[in-house]
Amino acid sequence: MQVPAPFGYERATSVDHAIQLLEQLGPEARLVAGGHSFIPMMKLRLAQPEHVIDINPLAAELGTISIDGSDLVIGAMARHNDLLGSAVVGEHFPVLHDAERVIADPVVRNRGTIGGSLCQADPAEDLSAALSALHATAVIRGSGGTRTVAVRELHTGPYETVVGDAEMLTHIRVPIRNGCGSAYEKVERRVGDWAIAAAAAAVWMDGGIISDAGIGLCAVGAEHFVSTDAEAVLRGQAPSDDVIAAAAAAAAAGCNPTTDQRGPAEYKRHLAGELTARALRRAIARAQGAAA
Amino acid sequence: MTDTAVPTSAAGNPIGFGRMLRKEDVRFVRGHGNYVDDVQLPGMLHGAILRSPYAHARIVSIDTSEAEAHPKVHAVITGATLETLGLAWMPTLSYDTQAVLATDKVRFHGQEVAFVVAEDRYSARDALNLIDVEYEPLPVVVDAKKALDADAAVIRDDKDGKTDNHIYDWEAGDAVKADEAFAAALADGGVVVEQEMLYPRSHPAPMETCGTVAHMDPITGKLVLWSNTQAPHAHRTVYAMVAGLPEHKIQVIAPDIGGGFGNKVPIYPGYVCSIVGSIVTKRPVKWMEDRSENLMSTGFARDYHMKGRIAATKDGKILGLQVDVLADHGAFHATAQPTNYPAGFFHIFTGSYDYGAAHCKVTAVYTNKAPGGVAYACSFRITEAVYLVERIVDCLADELGMDPAELRMKNLIQPEQFPYTTPTGWEYDSGDYPRALQLALDMAGYEELRREQAEKRAKGELMGIGISFFTEGVGAGPRKHMDILGLGMADGCELRIHPTGKAQIRLSVQTQGQGHETTFAQIVSHQLGIPPEDVEVIHGDTDNTPFGLGTYGSRSTPVSGAAAAVVAERVREKAKIIAATALECSVDDLEWELGRWQVKGDPDNGKTIQELALLAHSSLELPEGVEGHLDASAVYNPPNLTYPFGAYICVVDIDPGTGMVKVRRFIAVDDCGPRINPMIVEGQVHGGLVDGIGMALMEVIAFDENGTCLGGSYMDYLLPTPMEVPMFELGETVTPSPHHPLGCKGVGESATVGSPAAVVNAVMDALKPYGVRHADMPLTPAQVWMTMQGRPLRTDLAFTD
Numbered sequence A: 001m002q003v004p005a006p007f008g009y010e011r012a013t014s015v016d017h018a019i020q021l022l023e024q025l026g027p028e029a030r031l032v033a034g035g036h037s038f039i040p041m042m043k044l045r046l047a048q049p050e051h052v053i054d055i056n057p058l059a060a061e062l063g064t065i066s067i068d069g070s071d072l073v074i075g076a077m078a079r080h081n082d083l084l085g086s087a088v089v090g091e092h093f094p095v096l097h098d099a100e101r102v103i104a105d106p107v108v109r110n111r112g113t114i115g116g117s118l119c120q121a122d123p124a125e126d127l128s129a130a131l132s133a134l135h136a137t138a139v140i141r142g143s144g145g146t147r148t149v150a151v152r153e154l155h156t157g158p159y160e161t162v163v164g165d166a167e168m169l170t171h172i173r174v175p176i177r178n179g180c181g182s183a184y185e186k187v188e189r190r191v192g193d194w195a196i197a198a199a200a201a202a203v204w205m206d207g208g209i210i211s212d213a214g215i216g217l218c219a220v221g222a223e224h225f226v227s228t229d230a231e232a233v234l235r236g237q238a239p240s241d242d243v244i245a246a247a248a249a250a251a252a253a254g255c256n257p258t259t260d261q262r263g264p265a266e267y268k269r270h271l272a273g274e275l276t277a278r279a280l281r282r283a284i285a286r287a288q289g290a291a292a
Numbered sequence B: 001m002t003d004t005a006v007p008t009s010a011a012g013n014p015i016g017f018g019r020m021l022r023k024e025d026v027r028f029v030r031g032h033g034n035y036v037d038d039v040q041l042p043g044m045l046h047g048a049i050l051r052s053p054y055a056h057a058r059i060v061s062i063d064t065s066e067a068e069a070h071p072k073v074h075a076v077i078t079g080a081t082l083e084t085l086g087l088a089w090m091p092t093l094s095y096d097t098q099a100v101l102a103t104d105k106v107r108f109h110g111q112e113v114a115f116v117v118a119e120d121r122y123s124a125r126d127a128l129n130l131i132d133v134e135y136e137p138l139p140v141v142v143d144a145k146k147a148l149d150a151d152a153a154v155i156r157d158d159k160d161g162k163t164d165n166h167i168y169d170w171e172a173g174d175a176v177k178a179d180e181a182f183a184a185a186l187a188d189g190g191v192v193v194e195q196e197m198l199y200p201r202s203h204p205a206p207m208e209t210c211g212t213v214a215h216m217d218p219i220t221g222k223l224v225l226w227s228n229t230q231a232p233h234a235h236r237t238v239y240a241m242v243a244g245l246p247e248h249k250i251q252v253i254a255p256d257i258g259g260g261f262g263n264k265v266p267i268y269p270g271y272v273c274s275i276v277g278s279i280v281t282k283r284p285v286k287w288m289e290d291r292s293e294n295l296m297s298t299g300f301a302r303d304y305h306m307k308g309r310i311a312a313t314k315d316g317k318i319l320g321l322q323v324d325v326l327a328d329h330g331a332f333h334a335t336a337q338p339t340n341y342p343a344g345f346f347h348i349f350t351g352s353y354d355y356g357a358a359h360c361k362v363t364a365v366y367t368n369k370a371p372g373g374v375a376y377a378c379s380f381r382i383t384e385a386v387y388l389v390e391r392i393v394d395c396l397a398d399e400l401g402m403d404p405a406e407l408r409m410k411n412l413i414q415p416e417q418f419p420y421t422t423p424t425g426w427e428y429d430s431g432d433y434p435r436a437l438q439l440a441l442d443m444a445g446y447e448e449l450r451r452e453q454a455e456k457r458a459k460g461e462l463m464g465i466g467i468s469f470f471t472e473g474v475g476a477g478p479r480k481h482m483d484i485l486g487l488g489m490a491d492g493c494e495l496r497i498h499p500t501g502k503a504q505i506r507l508s509v510q511t512q513g514q515g516h517e518t519t520f521a522q523i524v525s526h527q528l529g530i531p532p533e534d535v536e537v538i539h540g541d542t543d544n545t546p547f548g549l550g551t552y553g554s555r556s557t558p559v560s561g562a563a564a565a566v567v568a569e570r571v572r573e574k575a576k577i578i579a580a581t582a583l584e585c586s587v588d589d590l591e592w593e594l595g596r597w598q599v600k601g602d603p604d605n606g607k608t609i610q611e612l613a614l615l616a617h618s619s620l621e622l623p624e625g626v627e628g629h630l631d632a633s634a635v636y637n638p639p640n641l642t643y644p645f646g647a648y649i650c651v652v653d654i655d656p657g658t659g660m661v662k663v664r665r666f667i668a669v670d671d672c673g674p675r676i677n678p679m680i681v682e683g684q685v686h687g688g689l690v691d692g693i694g695m696a697l698m699e700v701i702a703f704d705e706n707g708t709c710l711g712g713s714y715m716d717y718l719l720p721t722p723m724e725v726p727m728f729e730l731g732e733t734v735t736p737s738p739h740h741p742l743g744c745k746g747v748g749e750s751a752t753v754g755s756p757a758a759v760v761n762a763v764m765d766a767l768k769p770y771g772v773r774h775a776d777m778p779l780t781p782a783q784v785w786m787t788m789q790g791r792p793l794r795t796d797l798a799f800t801d
């Protein structure tokens, strides 16, 4: 059995309390949400926090998924399974359901949280790609108050985010705009495995034209999990095989995959293009009201 | 699936063979199993092992003072401590030596360097960080193909005069005859096909990792060792021989075991350390390895680089097969197999086909990798052999433009040829191969599948159909040929019938999930007519069971199952004498009706086995020389191996854009003789098929250029889940073994042995339009896609750009 190094344990009773504990205990204190990334790292002693602040008591406060004005608002403590089970999510952003179906397995999805996923900032983390494609924003709170950043700006590198030592992510806001279609495509070595590569596509159609697009890429070293080049190719175009191919080519060209045991970079780059094309086809079909 | 109609017991179980729920599952499904890690003893301490971060490095110094100062640490043991006890090195199952704790050098990533004993496992693990080891890194040998290069670092410089990494060369078959067959084939316009292939290093990966609780009682001098070993008796003897402990003072208890697959055959350094830890601290010491330790350091499997050459006439009659093997044995030669068989039973590679000429040469080398080469459900390397022959037969079919089913049908050994002696000297006991293959083809709807494939191919879709026909050789083995470390491979067995007719059978073999508590009760039931619920199976405790070699190589039913049949027959014969006495007739007047001796022609006049049990313990006066009671014992020395066989067909669909393989169907026809409990047999086949699919598609232990193990967690070492396997379609034929008392052949490994080639053949069949004949396992999406580009990857090394 792998066992963690000694650590102190605190339970946060509110968001303010959690932030207060973070400030009080200093940078060697860490939040733990679902624990599905952090606890394995502790057991492998890759992470040796002095204190762990359990935010599971905040599940009621931060675990909701709702519509607020023209935004879908997802609490940081919503579990993967909550997202997967939410009809309102499925109605507006099927890309999130597509992604959730291929994130880990039911056991992990029952506990793992949306906030934990984004803050873990694993380069192969699926929701970062999906939410970036949707132009979502992250709501971050500290003792000084609340700020929002685009999910695309959240990650500063592998396992690094702009969330400060004494801050926490509280919500994700996804703007709801008309004519949206979205989809997710992932290739994994086995069910429950992290992506070899994955692509999220979102399009907003206006009178037969793609008025806006989001292309998220996962596990292929795309800067900020997105391909802005592919998005630029799509914007203002009527969907066609050629446009999709050009966007896919841009996605493949702009990413920067590394070779590892999941596959050579050349293969991952191929997948970035192939999966972008597949996701786009389904996203466009969905935007056009077809079942896909 | 046919079920033989059998009478049932009061509990609804069959008397004898037939489907019944597993007796042991009552405790398992309720969470009442008792595994090594469940053992809690008063005063028990916990051990943890410090492991090498390097694959090859000289140990400059080890400073344990800080760890020793940890308030909860009771002892820190290093190689130097063990040297004083003569235990720094231990013998392997292949007559090599292996470091228990490294003294001079570390030779693989994850090798054992020091052992901490502390009050709890957290403190033990914490203290590992307090040990300061200074290493001087050395050049590593990672690629087996470079191990014999003149400039390769010498790994085993601990061995006097060792100047290279060579372990052994070994040959089987007739090289001259094989050369002649190849020359003749070419002269007659036939074909010769050559193919290199790797059966990569995999890991048995049982759910329960390896572990022990060692308790050396300082007063009585008795060592009790709870250990999840597949071979408790062999372990006891080896401990006695190696550590010089008196054998009657060693009790090995193998409690419930969560999977073995060969992983739990060897004695690991952690076991020895926990014994030493108990001696030093005078307290019981538990050591349970964690998942990464299991994957990185304990017995791996396979790692055979094979080059095959097959010769055939132009119309597809096979004439000969030659194989060269480069075997990667890691840093210590520790493979588990009978002494006279350094490459295990690999020379059964001629397979299920009838031809006269074959030869193989195996060269084994040291590399900076974990030692092992254990069974892993491979029947002593028959997995590698079957993979080789079944893959190369497909390559031959490709060369000839012949259907692989037709080519196999044409060459299978015919039923009337049994017993059949192969060109490398095995005597196959019985079989009807064409019947099994035909059944599999019929179940698959082979013609229709080929039609569908042609249609799909025309549309650019990739579908593949793969066939594999295997012959296994299990039940090691005849004592005169087979021993492990000098211990002959015969199994003892004891049966006691209590006065009320309830029975206890004591076995030398140890179950790790195979269902022995049910199967062996059914064997006794079959022989004596006692309901299986009235038969208690006792195993896994060396103080309470007779000697035998253990459970691996599918040997339990062929060897111990035969012993159980024989011992029950002895009881039946003794009961006959008692019946004759009680019924006042001659033994010759009696006939056996399941569960009862009765007078011929007067069936009302008889005694049940239960009545006879009571009489055996009663004051009934028995004939001169007949002792009371109804117990018997036996030692079974198998006259030959048993040779189960089967025909497997796999259907895959491949996504050409991503290289993802979907196993759509898997048809498995197995012939293991009569099935004692068909449900258990099917479970064994299911497990083996999942294993085989895993091996073919995802499992591998690769190493990077520094010798770092790249398969050290379940994130990296992928096991298949229910999502990767189809609903299996099982079929059976029954060809009894002529020499086993019940006609039974082993089945534990059949599916693991037979299935990988079917999956790989199916994938390569699907990829035919790309003109590539072979790619090595595992056929991950990346490997399939690279193969489609004509550039399959080497899977034993880290992928590089």
Ligand SMILES: Cc1cc2nc3c(=O)[nH]c(=O)nc-3n(C[C@H](O)[C@H](O)[C@H](O)COP(=O)(O)OP(=O)(O)OC[C@H]3O[C@@H](n4cnc5c(N)ncnc54)[C@H](O)[C@@H]3O)c2cc1C
Binding pocket: A030, A031, A032, A033, A034, A035, A036, A037, A038, A039, A076, A077, A080, A102, A103, A104, A105, A108, A111, A112, A113, A114, A115, A116, A117, A119, A120, A124, A125, A126, A127, A163, A167, A168, A169, A170, A192, A193, A194, A195
């Ligand atoms: C077997 C397995 C397979 C997986 N497969 C996938 C996969 O295929 N795709 C995928 O995307 N993910 C996968 N995951 C990851 C899984 O989705 C994440 O582990 C999980 O959802 C992270 O959330 P958590 O709540 O468990 O975070 P935790 O492990 O609790 O925390 C992760 C990190 O986030 C920080 N954190 C948590 N919440 C907050 C917050 N509100 N504000 C600021 N910081 C916070 C923590 O301090 C910690 O550093 C897998 C995990 C496992 C165990």
